[in-house]
Amino acid sequence: MKLVIAEKNIAAQKIAQLLSDAGKPKNDKVYNTAVYRFTVDGEEWVSMGLAGHILAPDFPDEILFDEKQGWYSLTEDGEVLPADVPDGLARPPYESKRRPFLPNGINIKGWKVESLPYLTWSPIIKNPAEREIIRVLKNLAKKSDSVIIATDFDREGELIGADALSMVREVAPDVPASRARYSALIKAEVTAAFDNLVELDENLADAGESRQYIDLIWGAVLTRYLTLAKFGGFGNVRSAGRVQTPTLALVVERERERRAFVPEDYWQIRGMGATADSEFKISHKTPRFTDKAAAEDAFSHVEHATTGTIVEVSKRSRKQQPPVPFNTTSLQAAAAAEGISPARTMRIAESLYMSGFISYPRVDNTVYPRSLDLEGIVKGLSSGSPALAPVCKKVLAGPMKPTRGKTETTDHPPIHPTGQGDPETLDGGQKKLYNLIARRFLATLMGPATIENTKLSIDVAGEPFTATGDVLVDPGFREAYPYGLKRDEQLPALAQGDVIDVHDIKLEAKQTEPPARYSQGKLVQEMEKRGLGTKSTRASIIERLYTVRYLKNDPIEPSQLGMAIIDALHEFAPRITTPEMTAELDADMTRVAEGKDTQEHVVDHSRALLAGMLDALIEHKDDLGEAISDAVTADAKVGECPKCGKDLVMKTSAKTRGSFIGCMGWPDCDVTYPVPSGVKVSPLEGEAGVCPECGAPRIKCQPFRSKAYEQCVNPKCPTNFEPDLKVGECKVCAEAGRHGDLIAHKSEKSGKRFIRCTNYEECQVSYPLPARGKLQATGETCPECGAPIVVVETARGPWRICVNMECPSKEKKTTSRGRGAAGSKTSAAKKTTAKKTTAKKTAAKKTTTKKTTAKKSAE
DNA sequence: GCAAGGTC
Structure with missing residues (x-):
């Protein structure tokens, strides 16, 4: 049996289809992992996909350093064994101007500033990262009489293949292994590659591995350093890295330009x-x-x-x-303009790809290959989406000359819909992205627009x-x-x-306005332009900068912490703050790949550069700790205490772990405010951050997946609610010949707001009110139903509404004003809508699952 | 508890 090892499942499947003698390859599973069995010239073959890298580099457990014996490890009985480390690391670990000040027996696993020089020179091991895949790989390798590495044709692909081969070698040390190099998953390319098998390029794999080592060493050393300079408790890692730090620097630099800008x-x-x-x-x-x-x-x-x-x-x-076909970056930019972050775009795209709606989403290519059945896809779209059918018909009638982008690679086609699957089964985010992709695809086949x-x-x-x-x-x-x-x-x-x-x-x-802040879409494009990250990593790196709280808001602003980090690294480790590190790394790797340099030399050189910066970093550890501490406090500040004038900051309750706002003057000052739970809270700056009514801070609240709003944190502030406000007179009571006032109330228990007649016992008149926003009475009544008209101050400005939710005027508003009026539905109405949506979603999910299962078993 | 690179 011949074993074909591909980088990912889709490639394993495609290769099987393209090489198979006749008929479809047989879908099989080995321990729950898909494999494909087929025959080539009567011989039995099997292909399997990895999941990218299956090994992850790390520092070894329990390895220590001693001045006299160098690197060593301890056995369970405490016996000292020399550690198995490469020759290059047998040197003194730390060439400082000072003598090493550490006691012997440094353990690099502990996060200590004192151990950083040793970490810099530590050996690196590779641990299994995909245990299931490795198990399958070994299982199949044992039964194979030859192995073909068919991972992607690039540096990382060569490394992934070399790692896979090292796992194969553990169970089949002598099995013949070769490499198939194809640059497109099409018949001609793949058959040619398998007809002309070559050797795995160890130099290229070494180059990839050098990249891994250097990223890990720099990232770990600087991340530990920044985290330890001012330890903020677990969960408060201050990260740094070859890509994330220069990316953060871009945002900081833009913010500095904005601050230095002198308006005219x-x-x-x-x-x-x-x-x-x-x-x-x-x-x-x-x-x-x-x-x-x-x-x-x-x-x-x-x-x-x-x-x-x-x-x-x-x-x-x-x-x-018309626009050019989508690759990953342009899809991310277009989706960001529609309010979907690059990271979310990739998560949704992955799900659409996995359920067969769109093609592979990680691509640089912007030119459709000749082999792509454009017409078939348009026909598929036409029958699958009624909304697109008319425009599909036009496209099919036309000459269909697709546009071409500047980047032409042959690994995968540009991102396009497959024309398969029923878009009605998709959820909100999926549908939005799918429509963007489907419509972009159609647009690339159409003529220009004329604007007069x-x-x-x-x-x-x-x-x-x-x-x-x-x-x-x-x-x-x-x-x-x-x-x-x-x-x-x-x-x-x-x-x-x-x-x-x-x-x-x-x-x-x-x-005149200062230069604009980056949107997430623009930042992804800027990273690409500067060679930072890859199509597969940029989105997640931006997301990472948000989770470590270096960045906030969108358009993107750096936090004080983010700026302090860049300032410190710029001064003491400038190499990590610019895209040049990536450019130089690329040049080094090219030399390793060409055999003009070695992994050991390149990695050691990088270690030495880092070691050369450590002295200054360690010397200034306390200064940096102070700067970080000040920045974190400044980021937490939401305003000034109306009672004592000290800073009000976001705090976390030790008991409940919930957030609240407290005064820095505590315990002398006892001012605290509650913070709404279940929403992301951020301070508002400048005038917007101080309540004009009561002087307490105003904050921005971002609920999950809905519109952000601003409010004063003081629950007793009139901007939050005007209790007992008379909004009008009761029509029902007036008709019955008595007098009733309509008064706004807020329930103490539920916090819900409503209007009730003073004669409620008799007339039963009450109306619900929106949960937020200052209420004003107008004295006017609705021309349609006679209920009172009120004005609610919302984040988007004042909003006049008739309080009667059954009022006939509501229907008209829903259509004309969209979201605005949707918010005016009664809670009962909302519940019904919510129920409907959920029911629809559940139904949709069921259908999708059914379809996927059906499709799979059909294959 | 670290990075960045693959992909699930």
């Missing part, structure tokens, strides 16, 4: 133009006046103007080209004004792909000499 004043003159049946924006031909006097002079001419004359009408049409731009030149009291409007005259690809499309701005049909009304002309003082 400018002035704008803008107003409204109107014809009998339409209104449009007009602005002075000089878009920005930098001279205040000139702006005021121009404004004085038009301030009281009521009419303007059209001087010229010009029309220009421009074409917008109309420009009006208008004379207003001798001053030149303009108005512009963009109208999509031929949607082209936009019919499939509306993402990021600006709304039409239609100007009325006007001709030279026509006179229009003008009004509301204003002189506005403005200031």
Whole structure:
């Protein structure tokens, strides 16, 4: 039997399909792992997929260092054994200007600043990371008479293959092994690769392993150092790494630019133009006046103007080209613009890929291979998604010339829908991403959009004004792909000499804006541009920076802690803070791969560079600890104590582990505030962070998967609730000839807010209220149902509602205002909706599972 | 308790 070892399951499956003599390969399982059995020229073959790297590098357990005997380990009875370490590490571990100050017997497993120099020079072992896969691999290897490594054709692939082979060698030391190198999972490539088997490239694998070692050594040493400089308790690791630290530095650098930015004043003159049946924006031909006097002079001419004359009408049409196919980075950027973070995009994409909706999601390629059945996919989409059917029909009728991106690789096709599966079974996030991918795919097969731009030149009291409007005259690809499309701005049909009304002309003082913060999508693109990380790692690295609290918010801001970390590393270990470390590492690895340098030399050189920085780092440990401590306190600050003026900070209760806000003046000052549970809370900065009503801090609350809101932390503050506010009079009571007032209440127990009539016993009139937002009475009643109208101050501004949830006006609002009105549903109505959604989801899940199972057994 | 790289 021949054993084919691929990097991942899909590759193992594809290879089996492409090499199999006749008919489909047989799906089989060895201990729950999928393997594929087939025959080649009558010979029995089996292929299996790994799960990427199956071994993980780590520092050995229980290895110690002694000045005289070097590295050693202790047996269980305490016997000293020389450790099996590579020659290069037999040297004194730490070439410091000082003599090593440590006692003998340093254990590198303990997190101690004193052991960091030894960690820098520690040997590295590789531990099994995928025990199940290794078990299957060994099981099959024992039964095989030859083994073919068919992992991806790149540096990491070669390393993954070499690691797999080392596991095979443990059970089959003499089995012949060879390597198949294919760069695309298509018949011609794969058969050619298996017809021309080569040897595993040990140098290339060594290069990959050097990368692993250097990343681990630098990452572990600096992470331990930062964590220990000011230990913040377990769960408060301050990490550093070759990719994450330069990425953080990008964000910090942008923030510094913003802070150093000096805004410049400018002035704008803008107003409204109107014809009998339409209104449009007009602005002075000089878009920005930098001279205040000139702006005021121009404004004085038009301030009281009521009419303007059209001087010229010009029309220009421009074409917008359809987008190029998605690779990982462009998908992440497009999804980020739709509010899905890169990390979440990858989690959802993985699930869509695993259930057969989309192609493999980790790709650099942006050119569809010739072998891809574009027409078949469009047909599949057409029958699977009713919403896409009309546009699919158009695509099928057209010439279907796909666009091409700049990056052409042959490993996988660009990310595209498979045309399989029923999109109705997907959940919210999946559906959103699937639609983006499906619509992008269709757009790449369509023609350009044509936008007609109309420009009006208008004379207003001798001053030149303009108005512009963009109208999509031929949607082209936009019919499939509306993402990021600006709304039409239609100007009325006007001709030279026509006179229009003008009004509301204003002189506005403005200031230039600092450079924008990175969005998560932009940061992923910037990382790619600078060679930081790979398509598979960038999203998770950004996410990591959020979990260690170096970053916050979106657009991305660095925390004080993040800035302190960059400052410290910039001063004492600058190499880790720039993309150059990655560039130099790449150059080193190329030399190792070419056989011009060795793993030992390259890794030792890197160890020496790190060791050279340790002296200064250790010397300044306490300074850094203080800086981190100050930064953490500053990050926790939510405001100033209204009672004693000291800082109010987020604290964690030792007893309940819940969060609360407390005064730094404790125990002298006892001011505390509760913090809503189940939401992510962050302080608001500047004026927004202080409640104008009561002086307590205002905070931003981010509930899981719903809109963030802001509120004052003081539960007794009038901004949280106006108790016993009269919002109107009871209509039912009035009809019955008595008087009843409608009063707003808040339940002490549940915290729910509602309106109830003072004669509730008799009329039973009560209305629910939204859970948050300051309430104002208007004195008005709803024209549709006669219930009172109130204003609720929400995060998105004031919101007028009729308190009667059964009011007929609600239906209209739901359609016209979308989310805003949806929030006005009664809790009962909400419950029904929630139930429906859950039921739908459960049904959807069941269907998906059924389908997948059905599909699997069919294969 | 550390990184970054694969992929589940």
